[in-house]
Amino acid sequence: MSVDVTLQAAATKYRNKQKIKDRFISAFIGVFAIAWIFPIIWTIWTSLRPYKDVRANGVFSLPKTLNLQNYADAISRMDLPLYFWNTFAITAPAVFLTLFFGSLIAFVVSRYSFRWNVSLLLLFTAGNLLPAQLVFIPVFKMYITLGKAVGIPRLLYDSPWGVVLIHVAFQMGFATFVLSSYMKTIPKEISESAMVDGATVFTHYTKVMLPLLRPALASLGVLMTTWIYNDFFWALVLMSTDSKRPITSALGRLQGEFVTDYNLLAAGAVIAALPTLIVFFILRKQFVSGLTLGSTKG
Amino acid sequence: MSDATHGISRRTVLKGAAVGGLGLAAGGSLLAGCGSKSTGPLAYGARSVDAGPTAQNKALIAAYTAKTKNEVKYNATESNAFQNNLSQYLQGTPDDTFEWMAGYRMQFFAEQGLLADLTSVWDTIGDQYAESYKIASTGLDGKQYFVPKSWYPWGMHFRKSMFKDLGLSADTVTNWDEFLKMLDGMKKKGLVGFAAGDKGGWEAMGTFDILNARINGYQFHVDLLAGREKWTDAKVLDVFTHWAQLIPYMNPNVLDLEWDGAMQLLLQKKAGSMLMGSWFGGNFKEQSQADYDDLSIIPFPEINPEHGRDTVDAPIDGWCVAANGTNNDGGADFLKFAGDMEGVNATLAAKDANGALIPMTSANKGQDTSTYDAFQKEQLAVMDEAKYITQFLDRDTRPDFAGPVVGPAIQSWFKNPKDVNKIVDSLQAQWDALPPLA
Numbered sequence: 001m002s003v004d005v006t007l008q009a010a011a012t013k014y015r016n017k018q019k020i021k022d023r024f025i026s027a028f029i030g031v032f033a034i035a036w037i038f039p040i041i042w043t044i045w046t047s048l049r050p051y052k053d054v055r056a057n058g059v060f061s062l063p064k065t066l067n068l069q070n071y072a073d074a075i076s077r078m079d080l081p082l083y084f085w086n087t088f089a090i091t092a093p094a095v096f097l098t099l100f101f102g103s104l105i106a107f108v109v110s111r112y113s114f115r116w117n118v119s120l121l122l123l124f125t126a127g128n129l130l131p132a133q134l135v136f137i138p139v140f141k142m143y144i145t146l147g148k149a150v151g152i153p154r155l156l157y158d159s160p161w162g163v164v165l166i167h168v169a170f171q172m173g174f175a176t177f178v179l180s181s182y183m184k185t186i187p188k189e190i191s192e193s194a195m196v197d198g199a200t201v202f203t204h205y206t207k208v209m210l211p212l213l214r215p216a217l218a219s220l221g222v223l224m225t226t227w228i229y230n231d232f233f234w235a236l237v238l239m240s241t242d243s244k245r246p247i248t249s250a251l252g253r254l255q256g257e258f259v260t261d262y263n264l265l266a267a268g269a270v271i272a273a274l275p276t277l278i279v280f281f282i283l284r285k286q287f288v289s290g291l292t293l294g295s296t297k298g
Numbered sequence: 299m300s301d302a303t304h305g306i307s308r309r310t311v312l313k314g315a316a317v318g319g320l321g322l323a324a325g326g327s328l329l330a331g332c333g334s335k336s337t338g339p340l341a342y343g344a345r346s347v348d349a350g351p352t353a354q355n356k357a358l359i360a361a362y363t364a365k366t367k368n369e370v371k372y373n374a375t376e377s378n379a380f381q382n383n384l385s386q387y388l389q390g391t392p393d394d395t396f397e398w399m400a401g402y403r404m405q406f407f408a409e410q411g412l413l414a415d416l417t418s419v420w421d422t423i424g425d426q427y428a429e430s431y432k433i434a435s436t437g438l439d440g441k442q443y444f445v446p447k448s449w450y451p452w453g454m455h456f457r458k459s460m461f462k463d464l465g466l467s468a469d470t471v472t473n474w475d476e477f478l479k480m481l482d483g484m485k486k487k488g489l490v491g492f493a494a495g496d497k498g499g500w501e502a503m504g505t506f507d508i509l510n511a512r513i514n515g516y517q518f519h520v521d522l523l524a525g526r527e528k529w530t531d532a533k534v535l536d537v538f539t540h541w542a543q544l545i546p547y548m549n550p551n552v553l554d555l556e557w558d559g560a561m562q563l564l565l566q567k568k569a570g571s572m573l574m575g576s577w578f579g580g581n582f583k584e585q586s587q588a589d590y591d592d593l594s595i596i597p598f599p600e601i602n603p604e605h606g607r608d609t610v611d612a613p614i615d616g617w618c619v620a621a622n623g624t625n626n627d628g629g630a631d632f633l634k635f636a637g638d639m640e641g642v643n644a645t646l647a648a649k650d651a652n653g654a655l656i657p658m659t660s661a662n663k664g665q666d667t668s669t670y671d672a673f674q675k676e677q678l679a680v681m682d683e684a685k686y687i688t689q690f691l692d693r694d695t696r697p698d699f700a701g702p703v704v705g706p707a708i709q710s711w712f713k714n715p716k717d718v719n720k721i722v723d724s725l726q727a728q729w730d731a732l733p734p735l736a
Contacts, residue, residue, distance in 0.1 A: 056585065242375045249375075
């Protein structure tokens with residue numbers, strides 16, 4: 001009996017201790033959650049206030065008016081359909097091509113052993129380490145020279161295809177790396193039996209590997225989409241016509257030469273972020289699994 | 299130097315020939331360049347997406363098209379993005395005529411052969427401009443590469459109503475002692491005397507410009523920015539000594555505010571004065587006509603009697619023609635129209651969304667100054683008093699020096715004014731380490 005009581009007391013004590021620990025952890029997580037969510041809330045809050053009010057009373061004043069006027073203004077000034085279409089015309093082919101080429105290379109380097117396969121993989125991954133700011137001048141010169149050589153100055157420069165190509169080139173290293181790690185987790189026996197059954201290299205790729213790669217492709221696709229969607233740099237340096245640039249540059253349209261109406265800009269930022277948020281919430285599962293993709297390879 | 303220039307012009311000629319050979323339209327425009335009105339369609343690159351300038355540009359283009367039947371394609375880019383990307387823009391597939399700035403910023407690109415010679419334009423419309431504008435439009439090789447549109451002066455801005463309350467007037471703030479006395483009076487009333495923001499890194503350059511010009515004179519300032527004088531000179535240290543005297547009268551959060559934060563202090567009557575370019579007047583007007591009417595500008599006070607108030611920072615905005623464009627003659631023809639009083643009037647006739655005229659101080663001396671509002675007349679007075687016009691630090695020196703080096707240096711000075719010796723040493727060392735211009 002007494003043993004029972006002691007045990008119970010110990011259990012209660014343990015539970016209380018655990019409760020305190022839990023509370024502490026919850027508070028800790030809470031603080032971080034607030035730190036993370038604060039800028040977003042602040043952006044939304046800012047977007048609801050007119051600049052005139054802020055200018056006259058300061059950022060921390062209590063608002064006199066809260067409305068959606070900034071959103072209406074942003075939509076009318078940003079020329080949304082055009083810029084969203086531009087973004088789509090860059091992002092969709094770029095993601096598709098990256099995944100296609102990435103999976104091809106990953107397939108070869110992980111399924112076939114030849115002398116250079118590790119070096120090849122390293123080469124592709126190493127390309128990832130170069131910052132865009134470092135290589136943009138040579139890329140720019142290359143595009144110009146190529147355009148001049150064939151007599152069409154806008155062949156790659158100032159063309160969505162030029163931007164698509166550079167995205168493919170830049171993202172392919174990462175895609176290859178991730179997909180090859182993922183492929184290595186697929187048992188070799190599957191490939192072996194395919195080959196025993198007489199599958200050609202091409203059939204092996206399309207009929208055996210691709211279907212197995214589907215989850216990896218989906219999550220990688222989501223990641224790539226967000227990255228390419230958020231790009232501003234390449235579209236800026238590789239295009240000269242503003243009406244061909246993606247939505248990120250349309251945000252610039254809300255920025256004045258001297259006067260920046262941050263309230264309007266905040267509304268524009270919320271609008272521009274919506275599509276990625278929607279994609280994220282629809283494909284949340286893939287996104288999360290994408291973060292740990294290939295990390296469990298033994 | 300002359301070798302390089304020849305090399306560039308030879309390249310340009312070859313390029314022109316190549317383009318002419320490729321397309322009939324381009325070939326046609328080359329032939330039509332000989333004085334004919336019809337120079338064919340062209341593209342216009344705007345350096346702003348703001349409502350006011352856009353309305354002005356559209357009005358100007360409409361007038362040009364109505365007169366010459368030449369279609370103009372309009373390509374507007376946000377100003378910061380445009381500016382940062384200009385080098386690529388000009389080497390790639392630029393618009394034929396584009397908006398840019400006078401002085402060093404223009405010469406920098408002209409030297410690289412990226413701008414088209416506009417001497418012929420100046421031969422036609424040159425007599426409509428004062429000599430100082432022609433100098434600001436001229437490249438290092440003596441040819442013109444720029445057509446000016448408008449200007450605005452940098453000066454001390456204040457609110458008339460507040461000046462009255464403080465018992466001040468424009469002629470009681472003419473020299474450094476009076477200026478410090480004014481700031482002291484404002485401080486005693488609990489006001490920020492000298493509203494300042496330098497978060498953007500460029501705002502305080504205007505203060506450096508004017509202090510240097512007032513203390514050491516125009517020539518030293520220009521020579522310093524061109525690298526002919528040293529930043530470690532005692533004269534530069536003197537500028538920072540004077541500047542340090544202003545710090546007690548500034549808002550304490552200089553590095554947290556951008557220029558518009560400083561402006562808000564003036565707008566909200568929390569600050570008594572602000573050194574800034576007059577362009578921000580548009581903000582006051584947008585707030586209310588009463589606020590705009592209350593706004594006033596005077597020249598920065600005299601410090602060294604030897605130089606008086608003989609220099610002003612007055613950046614000139616205007617247009618260039620891109621050498622790599624497809625229709626250089628079209629671009630030049632457009633600028634002949636834009637720079638002429640006819641084009642200026644078309645620009646001035648543009649109205650904003652509320653149907654009001656957009657205030658602009660044109661570079662063309664033909665503009666009727668009697669139509670100026672009170673604030674514009676004061677700007678003109680500030681401009682007229684000055685013998686020398688500078689463009690602003692980031693337009694008067696190398697682009698790879700102003701933004702990346704001087705901006706952060708001034709910011710670090712604000713953080714620790716005692717480090718001034720270290721800061722000027724580093725400025726000079728970084729200037730010396732710059733690669734020679736191509």
